[in-house]
Amino acid sequence: MKLTEYAVNDVIQLIRRPVDLEESREYCEIGIRSFGNGIFHKLPVSSEDIGTKKVFWIEPGDLVFSNIFAWEGAVAIASNKEAGMIGSHRFMTYRVNQDVADPRYLLRFFYGGPGLQTIRQASPGSAGRNRTLGIKTFGHQRISLPDPVEQRRIAARLDASMDRISRITALRDTTTVLYKQHMDALLRPVQERAKLSMALHPSSDFVDVDPTATYRTAGLLNRGRGLFERPAINGDETKYPRYNRLRTGQFVYSKLFGWEGSLAVVPPSFEGVHVSHEFPTFDIDPDVADLEYMTHLARWHGLHDSLKDKGTGMGSRRQRVNVDRLLATEVPLPSLPEQRRIARRLTLVHQTSLMGAEQSTQLAALRPALLNAAFGGQL
Incomplete structure (x- = not known):
């Protein structure tokens, strides 16, 4: 060129x-x-x-x-x-x-x-x-x-490619919105309500920190976006004398940010990962609550809204939600068959949303690759 x-x-x-x-x-x-x-x-x-x-x-x-x-x-x-x-x-x-x-x-x-x-x-x-x-x-x-002719050719090809990327990204965003709307439409009308204490039972697995060991640790994103893994840390580098060890299928939340919707059900990929004492964990009673249903409930903004006034302390970043206040929060809790019916429908929509999120990640990497190809004479 x-x-x-x-x-x-x-x-x-x-x-x-x-x-x-x-x-x-x-x-x-x-x-x-x-x-x-x-x-x-x-x-x-x-x-x-x-x-x-x-x-x-x-x-x-x-x-x-x-x-x-x-x-x-x-x-x-x-x-x-x-x-x-x-x-x-x-x-x-x-x-x-x-x-x-x-x-x-x-x-x-x-x-x-x-x-x-x-x-x-x-x-x-x-x-x-x-x-x-x-x-x-x-x-x-x-x-x-x-020359301008070559510029127009490259620009036209980039326009077409970027337009496709934008449309796919917009569809992904729409799918995420639809999942949230569908969740609200299914959960909000439920008349059978109960306190979370009916479904959740405190169950922590505290381990003393060994200064010579290395620990996988996690945090919780707000608005029900789930757990994320932090960098591994050596025992002699942490200020915590004990860690709470997560188990698959537990309900976990952040005392510090529970009012922002920092709660989740632990997926298998976080089995054995450690969190601080600020992350209480609970077993889900299978006779009362369906695991899949509770996973979606943890993502529901209706529950997050209910926790906004449950914090104690001064200032937004000090509004701890203690365990008693969390467990006293009322949530939609219909019969187990109805929970499973709702969960199946929400899982289907959520899986579609996850596929879109994975696609968006790939597309985000494609955009700079296209630009590099364009300006490197390879488009």
């Missing part, structure tokens, strides 16, 4: 369109997500709220850079949706010289191709808001581009 070298200023030109604010008018500002994830719209604000802040018009077709976060790919092309919107002085609007460059190609070039390094070279500083894009320095940087 033949490349021609240009100064950035020969490829894109900075255009600033100052806004003369009109009294009592509302304006909608834009923001830009990092890593090429596009423009978002902020809530409308009045000219009085904007005050003396300098703002500029955005026009469709602008190649827009956040001068604070350009170094991490905060670059986007304004569409017709951004017509009539404004950006603060932090958003640099450029028009593309289409005699030498295709805007769609440049977008990917700057957020995920060789142009990202060009941006970083023009963004001195060590981190975050200290890495502001230097406009003059950026304009004098040299970049190499193929």
Whole structure:
């Protein structure tokens, strides 16, 4: 692939369109997500709220850079949706010289191709808001581009591939929402309710920490998203004198973050993993509660909402939910046959959601691979 070298200023030109604010008018500002994830719209604000802040018009077709976060790919092309919107002085609007460059190609070039390094070279500083894009320095940087015809070909192929990725990701997000909605539709109408103490019986397996041993440890994500494994730790590196050892099928929650929905049923992959004393565990009574049903119940936002006012202490991060308060919480607990019927339906939807999540992980890796292939002459 033949490349021609240009100064950035020969490829894109900075255009600033100052806004003369009109009294009592509302304006909608834009923001830009990092890593090429596009423009978002902020809530409308009045000219009085904007005050003396300098703002500029955005026009469709602008190649827009956040001068604070350009170094991490905060670059986007304004569409017709951004017509009539404004950006603060932090958003640099450029028009593309289409005699030498295709805007769609440049977008990917700057957020995920060789142009990202060009941006970083023009963004001195060590981190975050200290890495502001230097406009003059950026304009004098040299970049190499193929001819416009080749740029359009590559851009078209990237557009098609990225569109498929976006559609699959959107379907995955929809599946996750449907699972939550379906769970709510099945659990909330249940009239048979009982305290969790009917189904759960405290059952901890405390072991003394051996300074010479290595321990697999875990934590709990909020909103019912389950257990996650922490890095292994040596016994002489932990502050805890004892660990609670998990067993498959136990119900476990975090005293510290139970009010945020940090609870789960232990899956087989976490058998024998250790947690601190802040994670009480319980056996599930098989004569009262179905294991699969309780797994879904731990993910249900209705239960999480019930725990929000069960915390004790000052401040959001000190609202411990003690065992008595957890066990006193009422939950939908129908007959075992009905629990199994509900669980079967929810498991089917959840498995579909998990397949989508696995696909999304693979697609997340595919995106940079596509960009590397495009700018390496392999697409």
